[in-house]
Amino acid sequence: MSFSRIYDQASARKGGEATLRAMLPRVAEPGELASLGDDRYLSELTRCIFKAGFVWRVIERKWPDFEAAFKGFVPLYWQQVPPEVLEELARDERIVRNMQKIRTVPENARMIVDTAREHGGFGTFLASWPSEDQVGLLLWLKRNGARLGGNSAQYFLRRVGWDGFILSGDVVAALRREELLDASPGSKKALLQAQQAFTRWHQETGLPYSHLSRILSYTVGD
Known part of the structure; x- marks a missing residue:
């Protein structure tokens, strides 16, 4: 499943690509x-x-x-x-x-x-x-x-600034919507399912894990 659809959805919800990119977390070298x-x-x-x-x-x-x-x-x-x-x-x-x-x-x-x-x-x-x-x-x-x-x-x-995902409530909801997570959020199984999804999207887009996580969260809620 391509991340481009998720990216476009988040961008539209946040008022455009420039605004979305300005809201992404800093990744330390x-x-x-x-x-x-x-x-x-x-x-x-x-x-x-x-x-x-x-x-x-x-x-x-x-x-x-x-x-x-x-x-x-x-x-x-x-x-x-x-x-x-x-x-x-x-x-x-x-x-x-x-x-x-x-x-x-x-x-x-x-x-x-x-x-x-x-x-x-x-x-x-x-x-x-x-x-x-x-x-x-x-x-x-x-x-x-x-x-x-x-x-x-x-x-x-x-x-x-370490580059990683966060299983916030919105991220969990989005992963479940995409049928990529079916385990309890606090479990090792859920972490491994999330890791697999974000690693695949990272390989597809080249985006940092923390950016992927934040973008995904913006497709849920207000």
């Missing part, structure tokens, strides 16, 4: 991913974890206070932070005081530090992982990190 500091990766992971199941605009509005409270998210510090620091954060009114989510910071800091030591940087590790195996990367993050199941890891990858 491998060098950009590699040069981004490990503290920025821990920050973005934490932001996506706190957004999950919460009002996103509240987290965005408070994020400068999160940065201050978490002292810039330096992984080497947070990987071995004492418990009393986490307890203080659970009382800090500058942030959303969810202890379960606060505890993910040292866990994900350890993941980043260990990976950076092995690969020369967490961004270097991400840059080396191919988009045609996004499922493998998502499973790796879920296995090695904390609270990185569901869509949190997908949104994290999008925010840092």
Whole structure:
């Protein structure tokens, strides 16, 4: 099934090709991913974890206070932070005081530090992982990190510019409409079905996975 029909539909719904292209997400070059500091990766992971199941605009509005409270998210510090620091954060009114989510910071800091030591940087590790195996990367993050199941890891990858799809509600609806997904959205089977569809469209069009995902989402809803 050609992606051109989907592209034309999204373009028409968004007021033309120029407008559609202006709405597509940024895709980072491998060098950009590699040069981004490990503290920025821990920050973005934490932001996506706190957004999950919460009002996103509240987290965005408070994020400068999160940065201050978490002292810039330096992984080497947070990987071995004492418990009393986490307890203080659970009382800090500058942030959303969810202890379960606060505890993910040292866990994900350890993941980043260990990976950076092995690969020369967490961004270097991400840059080396191919988009045609996004499922493998998502499973790796879920296995090695904390609270990185569901869509949190997908949104994290999008925010840092790694080229991948997001199984948002609109994308799931569109894939089902095209009869390309029949599994539960949170399952490994659904991820593999989505990967197969987006890889085929990427080979057809040469477009980045993140662009294909966003364009597909624009064929659903208002």
